[in-house]
Amino acid sequence: MDTYMTFTAYGDNAGEALEKAEKEIHTLESEWSVTDENSEIYAVNHSNGNVVTLSEDTAGVVSFALEMAKETDGALEPTIYPVLTAWGFTTDENRIPGNEEIQSLLSRVGYEKVELNGQKIHLPEGMELDLGAVGKGYAGDLTAEIVKESGVTSALLNIGGNVQTVGSRPDGNDWRLAIRSPYGDGEVGVLEVSDCAVVTSGNYERYFTGEDGKRYGHIIDPKTGYPVDNGLASVTIVTEEGKMGDALSTSMFVKGLEGAQEYWKSHEGFDMILMTEDGEIYLTEGIENNFTLTDSFSNMEK
Numbered sequence: 540m541d542t543y544m545t546f547t548a549y550g551d552n553a554g555e556a557l558e559k560a561e562k563e564i565h566t567l568e569s570e571w572s573v574t575d576e577n578s579e580i581y582a583v584n585h586s587n588g589n590v591v592t593l594s595e596d597t598a599g600v601v602s603f604a605l606e607m608a609k610e611t612d613g614a615l616e617p618t619i620y621p622v623l624t625a626w627g628f629t630t631d632e633n634r635i636p637g638n639e640e641i642q643s644l645l646s647r648v649g650y651e652k653v654e655l656n657g658q659k660i661h662l663p664e665g666m667e668l669d670l671g672a673v674g675k676g677y678a679g680d681l682t683a684e685i686v687k688e689s690g691v692t693s694a695l696l697n698i699g700g701n702v703q704t705v706g707s708r709p710d711g712n713d714w715r716l717a718i719r720s721p722y723g724d725g726e727v728g729v730l731e732v733s734d735c736a737v738v739t740s741g742n743y744e745r746y747f748t749g750e751d752g753k754r755y756g757h758i759i760d761p762k763t764g765y766p767v768d769n770g771l772a773s774v775t776i777v778t779e780e781g782k783m784g785d786a787l788s789t790s791m792f793v794k795g796l797e798g799a800q801e802y803w804k805s806h807e808g809f810d811m812i813l814m815t816e817d818g819e820i821y822l823t824e825g826i827e828n829n830f831t832l833t834d835s836f837s838n839m840e841k
């Protein structure tokens with residue numbers, strides 16, 4: 540999944556649990572990779588419009604991604620891959636595509652054109668699926684499940700910055716999770732939580748700087764085909780399930796400050812930390828008392 544993962548588990552069956560968790564990640568990677576020629580997603584993306592039968596896990600993650608695309612009014616767009624490629628984010632050979640090129644690629648994008656019936660999928664020719672925005676969160680849920688099945692009640696699974704907590708710390712206290720600063724090095728604050736997923740999206744890890752001096756990040760606004768540039772620096776979602784956290788972190792980043800706030804008001808079951816490029820930080824009610832700014836950020840407007 541092109542990232543680093545760190546799994547920590549406590550208790551009697553911790554070793555066994557971690558081995559199984561690692562195995563699960565490798566299995567999911569081999570099913571969901573966009574670049575591995577043997578993966579299911581690769582098969583779908585090269586199906587020339589033919590129906591492909593998916594495994595249960597892959598059908599599950601695709602179905603969830605399509606559902607969330609609809610729920611977020613297309614802010615989450617699992618078929619954005621052709622546009623992502625044009626910007627060079629899939630090859631690290633970054634470039635700024637012309638407007639005509641972007642418009643023409645956008646005609647190959649649109650989650651509503653994907654047909655999924657049970658485990659059978661039909662993707663129109665020319666379109667491509669990419670689970671980059673939900674796969675790690677979904678993998679976190681499946682891995683947490685495996686760890687729990689081994690009898691572990693306290694674990695911390697860090698899947699490339701998507702943190703999945705199982706239970707609380709072995710001493711019964713909340714986990715203390717550092718939230719990285721989108722403004723440079725260091726941590727903005729510490730979030731104290733248990734039994735939940737904490738997932739962050741931003742433009743500060745994967746981006747390139749154009750000849751115009753502008754920063755272009757890897758999250759694309761599907762309405763324009765351009766990297767998101769709406770004044771948000773990062774979005775952290777706190778919720779029960781990793782898949783929901785991952786889907787929402789990306790889509791709330793696309794929606795921007797006001798759009799994300801509106802979405803939160805009309806949807807239950809998650810909290811968020813929004814940070815703007817101007818150095819403002821917004822917390823939703825549910826986590827107001829669980830977040831402490833670190834000393835160097837203590838003058839941030841909260």
Ligand code: ADP
Pocket residue numbers: 614615616617619623669670671672673675700739740741744745757758759760761785788789793
């Ligand atoms: P990260 O991969 O850093 O955890 P995200 O979960 O926000 O970050 O996912 C970003 C990835 O999702 C991009 O690298 C790309 O593969 C894909 N992507 C970019 N824009 C969108 C979008 N609007 N909807 C769905 N996926 C997207």
Ligand code: MG
Pocket residue numbers: 671672673675676701739785
């Ligand atoms: Mg992610």
Ligand code: MG
Pocket residue numbers: 671672673740784785786787788789790
């Ligand atoms: Mg995401």
